[in-house]
Amino acid sequence: MSAQPDVESSSASDAHEGGFRPTFDVSTERGGPNYGKFVGQVREFMDRVRAALPSAELTDELLADLKSMNAKLVDFETDEWTSPSGTRIDLPARGNITLPPYDIVDAGPDGVDATITFTRFNLGGNGAAHGGFVALLFDDLGGMAAALNIEGICRTAYLKIDYRSLTPLNSELAVRCWVDRVEGRKVYVRGTLHEGDRLCAEMDALFIKLKPGQP
Numbered sequence: 562m563s564a565q566p567d568v569e570s571s572s573a574s575d576a577h578e579g580g581f582r583p584t585f586d587v588s589t590e591r592g593g594p595n596y597g598k599f600v601g602q603v604r605e606f607m608d609r610v611r612a613a614l615p616s617a618e619l620t621d622e623l624l625a626d627l628k629s630m631n632a633k634l635v636d637f638e639t640d641e642w643t644s645p646s647g648t649r650i651d652l653p654a655r656g657n658i659t660l661p662p663y664d665i666v667d668a669g670p671d672g673v674d675a676t677i678t679f680t681r682f683n684l685g686g687n688g689a690a691h692g693g694f695v696a697l698l699f700d701d702l703g704g705m706a707a708a709l710n711i712e713g714i715c716r717t718a719y720l721k722i723d724y725r726s727l728t729p730l731n732s733e734l735a736v737r738c739w740v741d742r743v744e745g746r747k748v749y750v751r752g753t754l755h756e757g758d759r760l761c762a763e764m765d766a767l768f769i770k771l772k773p774g775q776p
């Protein structure tokens with residue numbers, strides 16, 4: 562297995578009748594050499610916002626700063642296939658700020674191994690990670706395991722999570738997703754999330770291989 566999934570590169574001008582292209586541009590350069598640090602700062606900011614009780618003055622100051630930063634990005638919007646947030650395969654979670662910042666350890670047709678450290682932004686309640694972030698993690702890595710196994714893009718038909726014990730914040734966790742069986746277009750994927758030997762959550766999911774052009 563290789564540490565990074567092989568993704569067939571394509572030009573942004575390639576025609577695909579569906580909204581979910583089977584191939585798309587991948588890049589390790591888009592957004593510049595410091596794009597990963599930029600995403601890291603965005604993530605740190607989300608953690609700090611979640612944790613902070615700012616004074617009214619600080620809220621006003623940050624509000625002005627954020628308005629200024631948002632204005633700088635307005636003219637740089639691009640489509641999902643060329644945004645580095647989602648296509649920078651050299652970065653945690655492909656640089657996709659929507660996703661928890663997992664690191665791929667190993668990925669191939671036999672499955673995907675990754676590590677994830679949930680942080681304050683991912684807080685659910687009473688110190689534990691929000692279950693929705695656990696599901697999000699499994700959806701993406703399960704989708705990756707399915708795609709690498711069948712060499713095609715899939716959509717999630719169902720995703721069942723069993724929360725076996727609390728998922729902690731600020732502790733490196735091991736996540737594994739693998740294809741259990743394939744029946745025609747149906748790809749059944751399993752997954753586990755561990756802190757050390759302790760099982761935090763399990764996934765049982767069905768992904769459907771998309772037909773050519775299917776959105």
Ligand SMILES: CCCCC/C=C\C/C=C\C/C=C\C/C=C\CCCC(=O)SCCNC(=O)CCNC(=O)[C@H](O)C(C)(C)COP(=O)(O)OP(=O)(O)OC[C@H]1O[C@@H](n2cnc3c(N)ncnc32)[C@H](O)[C@@H]1OP(=O)(O)O
Binds near residue numbers: 566568701717719775
């Ligand atoms: C963007 C990725 C970039 C990645 C770059 C890096 C590396 C690339 C490598 C890997 C990719 C990496 C990551 C993956 C990324 C993301 C993963 C997340 C994906 C999602 O987050 S995606 C959003 C949520 N998802 C939806 O938004 C789906 C809405 N929905 C539909 O789009 C349709 O519903 C669809 C397509 C699911 C099926 O529709 P369809 O028309 O194609 O097929 P049909 O209905 O005929 O079902 C065929 C057979 O599946 C059975 N079946 C269907 N559904 C079932 C169910 N729920 N339970 C039990 N059985 C079910 C039927 O019973 C039949 O079975 P049978 O053949 O035996 O009769």
